Amino acid sequence: MKDEPEIRIGFYVCHCGTNIAAMIDCQAVARYAAQLPFVAVSRDYKYMCSDPGQELIQRDIKEHALNRIVVASCSPLLHEHTFRNATEKGGLNPYFFHMVNLREHNSWVHSDGSKATAKAFAQIRAAIARVPHHKALEVLQVPIHPDVLVVGGGIAGIHAALTLANAGKKVYLVEREPTIGGHMAKFDKTFPTLDCAACILTPKMSQVKSHPKITLWSFSEVVKLDGYVGNYQITVKHKPRYVNEDLCVGCLECIPACVFKTPKFPDEFNQNLGKRKPVYIPFPQATPQVVLIDPEVCLNLKTGKCKQTCVEACGDRQAIDFDQRETFDDIKVGNVIVATGFKTFDAHRIPQYGYGAFPNVFTSLEVERMINTSGPTSGAIVGRDGKHPDTVGFILCVGSRDEKTNKWCSRTCCMHSMKLAQLIKEHCPRTEVYIFYMDIRAPGKGAEEFYDKSLRMGIRFIRGRVAEVTDWAVTPEEEGRLVVRCEDTMAGFVRRIPFDMIVLAIGKEPQADAQDVRRLFNMSCGTEGFFLERHPKLAPVSTFTDGIFIAGACQGPKDIPDTVAQAGAAAAEAMVLIDQGHIEIEPNTAHISEVDCSGCKSCLPLCPYTAIAFIETTKKASINAALCKGCGTCVAACPSGSITQNLFEDDEIFSEIAGVLAYE
Amino acid sequence: MPDKPKVGFYWCASCGGCEEAIVDLAEDILGVLDAVDIVFWPCAMDFKKSDVVALPDGSIAATFLNGAIRSSEQEEMARLIRRKSRRLFAFGSCAHLGGIPSLANLFSREQLLRYIYEDAPTLVNERKNRPQLEYEDEGHTLSLPELRHVVRSLDQVVAVDYYLPGCPPTPKLAKAALTALLEGQLPPPGAVLAPDVALCNECPRKETKPTTLAFTEFVRPQQKLLDPKLCFLAQGLVCFGPATRSGCEAVCPQGGMPCSGCFGPTSRVKDQGAKMLSSLCSNISSKEVSEINRALAGIPDSVGTLYRYGLAKCLLRRKVNLPGTGKD
Secondary structure, X not given: OOOOOOOOEEEEEEOOOOOOOOOOOHHHHHHHHHOOOOEEEEEEEOOOOOHXXXXXXXXXXXXXXXXXXXXXXXXXXXXXXXXXXXXXHOOOOXXXXXXXXXXXXXXXXXXXXXXXXXXXXXXXXXXXXXXXXOOOOOOEEEEOOOOEEEEOOOHHHHHHHHHHHHOOOOEEEEOOOOOOOHHHHHOOEEOOOOEEHHHHHHHHHHHHHHOOOEEEEOOEEEEEEEEEOOEEEEEEEEOOOOEOOOOOOOOOOHHHHOOOOOOOEEOHHHOOOOEEOOEEOOOOOOOOOXXXXXXXXXHHHHXXXXXXXXXXXHHHHOOEOOOOOOEEEEEEEOEEEEOOOEEEOOHHHOHHHXXXXXXXXXXXXXXXXXXXXXXXXXXXOOOOOOOOOOEEEEEEEEOOOOOOOOOOXXXXXXXXXXXXXXXXXXXXXXXXXXXXXXXOOOOOOOHHHHHHHHHHOOOEEEEOOEEEEEOOOOOHHHOOOEEEEEEEOOOOEEEEEEXXXXXXXXXXXXOOOHHHHHHHOOOOEOOOOOEOOOEOOOEOOEOOOOOEXXXXXXXXXXOHHXXXXXXXXXXXXXXXXXXXXXXXXXXXXXXXXXXXXXXXXXXHHHOOOOOEEEEOOOOEEEEOOOOOOOOOHHHHHOOOOXXXXXXXXXXXXXXXXXXXXXXX | OOOOOEEEXXXXXXXXXXXXXXXXXXXXXXXXXXXXXXXXXXXXXXXXXXXXXXXXXXXXXXXXXXXXXXXHHHXXXXXXHHHHEEEEEEEOHHHHHOOHHHHHHHOOHHHHHHHHHHHOOOOOOOOOOOOOOEEEEOOEEEEOOOEEEEEEOHHHOOOOOEEEOOOOOOHHHHHHHHHHHHHOOOOOOOOEOOOOOEHHHHOOOHHHOOOOOOEOOOEOHHHOOOOOOOOOHHHOEOXXXXXXXXXXXXXXXXXXXXXXXXXXXXXXXXXXXHXXXXXXXXXXXXXXXXXXXXHHOOOOOHHHHHOOOOHHHOOOOOOOOOOOOOOO
16 A cells, blocks of 8 residues: 555445435435545435446546545445446446445344444444555456256256257256156146146257257266366266167167066156066156166176076167276366256155055155056056045145245145146046145246136145044045045134045155255255255356356256246356356455465365365465455465455455444 | 673563573574673673663663563563663563463453462462562561553563564574674564464475365374374374464474464464464364364363463453453
8 A cells, every 4th residue: 555646535325215215314424434534525325326326436536536436335246346347437446446235234124223324334434444455456367168067957957958059059968867857757747738748848858869069968977076167177977877878779679678577676767656677768758768777676787697688689789788887077168057956855754644654645746657648557547556546635735834844835736736636637537636735826827727727627625734644434434545634724624534545745855965966066055955046036047156057946946937947047147158258257366475375285175166276396375266266264264374365355354343343 | 892782681471481592592692792782681690770770761772571561560671671772672472472471361360369379279378468569567668569460462561673483582593683683684673583484384294294184183292192203283283383483493393292383473464373273173174063072172271272372462362351341
């Protein structure tokens, strides 16, 4: 500061309409600021973020020879950029600007105007004490690699990959299951239009497979991510499927040839309702159309003793490879879209609903497979006792809106259950279908009409949370059936209703390994475990790590249209970066003074972005500014104070604290 | 013979080790004695306060003062010496940072006096006599200095020109400071006369320090058979090397003991103990509260470990138990 001209601060307090002015006396704040050290201009204005507000700053910089700007308004998240721009347009380095949050940190959270105004005085005193220490900083530019990695091959990942590829971008789509398609591939029809899920999904799946711009890696997982926005280095593990993907033509001749004459092992794709062989393909339209061998049950892989009739059937194609091992690919991409989806609630966790205890209690996803003509029962609704049910009861909010399990609404179970109920009615109109609900949530296009249709079709709705499902009959009519005990809150009494089949509408949860994925991609999770978006309204598919985007149910429960919309949004966000060709990196980064560093290595393991390296030639640590996100962890931990962070230097922070404390 | 520069040595609240450090200059001290005129050194020679009072203000070229300031007498002497000396050197950790005596700032004066004169297990003082500031005996009034509420570093009482860090400063640093003084080669005032890089930089064990410390426990030297070559932190010992100014040539680590931080922080650090704590805690491997607590239990006296030499200069200064705060 010694060689710089005298500090002249321009101070502006924003009314934000009445958002700030209703609680804080903005004129008093401006008068208070006017008499603080170095303040040359102090004003209050209705909307600082408006064009006239910004022009005010620019004009004052010139007319009053200002060299520091403080705006007291809303959150820096919203308008720091706006005011930095205005500062720059006024001819100053944008980092000579500092922002005070009088709205979120003050007017919105207080109810006593005079105390709020006093707090505002302390807040601006801190900023005005800090801003003289600000230095001119330069923005770093980093080039963006044009390729994109999409993680997860459900409808979100498929849509994001196709959108990008159709725009000419190279995409790697990594799916950990043997086929893409995700949950949607398991659905029979989709609400509220009741169009066939496979009919709309499978064309997209085959487009993915055949698209020249998409590299599809199924049965693969991302195991490592290094680098930073625009320059991610990624390692993908390919799990052995014991079938050479390049040689397999998808003729499926190996499956009937397997030494197991009949399917014997639980079929995961069909929710274990059906059986499959050790060599199998998850479902007829699986993409890629390549079989795989389950090493847990394959005779040859387990015992080494098998006639290998599958190899014989494969013949000259020689696609079956029992010696296949894990392989790895290293790729470089500029952006990543994480679309890892959700898992369904485990209904065993609510024992009073009898899942696992009573054979005829099913989950909604099991019934979904059953009702699908390509499913284990070829579309027939059959209990585990082999009988067609005359009465079916749906219990909603199983693992949703429940203090004991998951507090959130899973958003689709009402519509999903009504869809299954309608399909059951269509397949077998005489079936009595009841839906036990707390609230029917049918927002969205065509949803309320769908609810109306359910009512018109004679589906009965009973409002009340079900207490239990029991086989303890008290009347002859209940004998041998499953009785739902529930308070009918509309009728005002407790009911017992017997059913032949119970369907639990299970909620959506974060994937079991969501925390690992979160760490792998440097993301955050909300309290419920879904990946956290940067802003719930204005940056719904961005994360706090630049170049990492999220789409679909990994961000929170949602239906197919919302998922597809998010996937498109994530693809568009990635394309913004790709087409810009470079990204500007905020200069609030940390740097190590090589002279001062003792090479104690304390900082090295602490960096969450692996931005710090130990330089063997100098025996000192060094920070890669492009990787640094300015979290400050190393700055706080450097025992010799040799790491400083732009915009958070000791002088700046201590004078800010002194400023707050100086206000009585 | 032209006048040789006048030099003084004085001690306040200290153990006497700093005086030894001057004597540790060994034969080099003879050169010093030749080059300067010692006008005040009560520890080694017979000087009285009146000798200093008699000197004109600013007539002493430099005084090396060791020890913290905790009594009215020390405060008075520090002020007197400041007035008489053109340059004042805070010599050693106590004058520099408050030193071990400043750990007394964890207690109020009343707590200290009660313990020393009433509660200490080795004490025989049935009448619980305490020293009085004034005492009449046979018509004479005897007086004692008053103990202050807070122990302070020298620069918290008078302006200090240079700091010689260390408990005590090494002879090499002391000699370098004297030489610089005599040759007029001193840096601008306010400087700590030791390199501004942390000790790891010159520690022979630095090479063996792993990239990831990942502490699972902390041990003290007597609890473990120590590897004589391996970085102490890698062995789970709290070594202050990363947070401490270098210049001692790592005497303690070379002698088999971890650094305890006597040279104080680098110029860039405001609070040495907080920095070390931040660094240690950040490098604890577990993220589980119970595991972290278990590891930290290996540092039984955290204030005494982290602020062994610098409690007077700590941002928090002292425990809030001054008279009038209601927490005495």
